[in-house]
Amino acid sequence: MSLLVTHARLITIPAGTADPGYIEDGWMLIEDGRIAAIGSGTPDAAADETLDVAGAFVAPGFVSSHSHLFTSGLRGLGVADTLYGWCDAMLGTTAHMTPEQLYWSTLHGSLDFLSNGVTTAYNFTDPLQAWESMVDGKRTGTAGIRGLEYHYRQPDGTLDAGIRFVDASGMDVTVGSSDEVFDRFAAEVAHTRAMDADFALGSSIMGQVQWSPHPEAAEFEVEAMRRYGVTNQAHFLESPEAVEHQQSKFALYRDAGALGLGLMFGHFIQTTPEIIAESVAGGASMSWQPASNGRLASGVALVPEMLEMGMKVGVGLDDQACTDVSDPWQNMRMGIYMQRARTKDPLSMMPELMLRLHTLGGAEIMGVDDRVGSLEVGKFADFVVVDPRMPDVGPLWHPVRSYVLAMSPRNLKAVYVGGRLVSENGVSTNPLAAEASAKVHELPAAVIPLRGHPH
The missing domain is CATH 2.30.40.10 (Urease, subunit C, domain 1)
Incomplete structure (x- = not known):
């Protein structure tokens, strides 16, 4: 044809x-x-x-190099909070969702991206280990873990929507023996790799070192990158809380050898000149989420400086629960305006560059620029x-x-x-679109009685 x-x-x-x-x-x-x-x-x-x-x-x-498509039914939560409080509201809700509810919410989010012009997404799945509240930027890592079906149904929803995606899974290294951790992750990778490779473009690690109390979390992730040939994107240096503690964890990734394996940093806001320089020298890249960073009061990443130093940068929409509208044009304009307001220099972020970062730039850091972008x-x-x-x-x-x-x-x-x-004209041609909408609208009645009304 x-x-x-x-x-x-x-x-x-x-x-x-x-x-x-x-x-x-x-x-x-x-x-x-x-x-x-x-x-x-x-x-x-x-x-x-x-x-x-x-x-x-x-x-x-558009390519979104950092996305959480399962959040499509969770918009408008945590509006008065920065990252950790927002996570309590949003992920405290998904903790009570079933694999099928996650399937429909992921499908709905994927169709939402497509209807707004996003055709490829790096997609973080909701991890098997349930969310725990952060205290002084730390967590205990003792929350329970859900069955593998909880992960499987998320890439199933992405695939059924017809969006191209890289599927990212957390390793949840505080639960189980080393063999159990690797076996669990291997099963998640195998599930995605069995899918149509024209749509499931790759598997990746949802880097959890910033969240994990395990002293060898970085070593686990690096071993998985080598063992299974996967990439890794870590939420890192995002929130303005506990900044010194966050920065101290950079050494864990550096010393484990993650930078040389092409680690992607998601957000990468609360940096230092030394951290940026070492990241560039090591070969790491970053994904920038302007709308999300503004919504969560996280700050403004030093993107022009990073680009000048040679770092590769992509742009993500993050998720519907922290950008609310999956609008890549809004995301681009917010990025341009944030940088110009910060630098007081209009040349610090020009429209042509911003468009490249939200298309080919995202594909490049994801390692899929040979096919999309x-x-x-x-x-x-x-x-x-x-x-x-x-x-x-x-x-x-x-x-x-x-x-x-x-x-x-x-x-x-x-x-x-x-x-x-x-x-x-904003209307999906997917035959599952109407059912996905209906299922997502059922979530409040199904989930709120289990956890109370999220703030």
């Missing part, structure tokens, strides 16, 4: 250059779900079907159709900059994954 997209304001985000790859009147040929050719003007190709977008933008689907021949045909005239934003003096600064989900007319329409 082939599709020819014509008369597009094409933004390709090619690798190896800072140029956004803008083509004023572009076309794109898709064959068997992948991009076969790209050009300008009159197409020199034919296809089974033609999609004339009549001057709308066609750009890569840009519109290039050979990659999956994952793209959005965005009409600058509905609603009309006026003349496009600088089209790519207008795409970042003036577009919103109101302008998003269609989302395609592998050349297949998955959302049109």
Whole structure:
């Protein structure tokens, strides 16, 4: 099956250059779900079907390099709290959810991402070990652990939604013997690797050193990275509480050898110049979540400085429970505005760079940029159709900059994954969408009696 997209304001985000790859009147040929050719003007190709977008933008689907899709039914919680109190409200609720409830909430969150133009996500699953409240930035690690089905049903929901994803699992090293920890994690990885590899793009570790009281948590994660060939993204230096304690744990990852294996730091806000320098030298990257960092009063990561030093950076939407609206344009604008307000320099974050970080940059740190993140021949045909005239934003003096600064989900007319329409005017084409919505709306009645009303 082939599709020819014509008369597009094409933004390709090619690798190896800072140029956004803008083509004023572009076309794109898709064959068997992948991009076969790209050009300008009159197409020199034919296809089974033609999609004339009549001057709308066609750009890569967004990549969220840090996401928690199971939280889609938990928006609006913990509004008066920073990270740890918000986790009490949100994860204190999921502690009472069943595997099937997690399946539907994950499916709902994945469809929500797709309907807002996000076609690939690095997805942290809710760990098997239930959430514990943090005290002075520490936890005991003694909470109970749930069965493997609790994890399995989360990537099941992601796959059934039709979003591409990297599946991240916590190792929960304080529960069980070493063999039990590795066997449990191996089973989670095996479950994901048995899925369609065009959608399940990889397995990863949800790095838990910042949360874990186990003195060898970093060594466990590094051994798993080597043993199973997986990546690792750690929530790290995020919250403004217990900063010295958080910073002291950087040495655990460094000394275990995690930096050289391509560790990703999620958030990476409460840093020091020394920590940044050692991370860059070691080969670590970071995922930046502007909207989440603002919502949780976490602070502003020093992204321009990190980029200048050579660190690779991706951008994530984090989750629906701490961004509330899965809007990648809002996320980009918040990132631009935060950095400019901090540095008082408009050049510190330009729209073209921000768009790259939320597409190809995210794919690069996730290790999937050979398949997604840009519109290039050979990659999956994952793209959005965005009409600058509905609603009309006026003349496009600088089209790519207008795409970042003036577009919103109101302008998003269609989302395609592998050349297949998955959302049109905000409405999912997935046959499970209505049931997912109904199941998520059942959550308050099912969960609140078990835990009391979350704050």
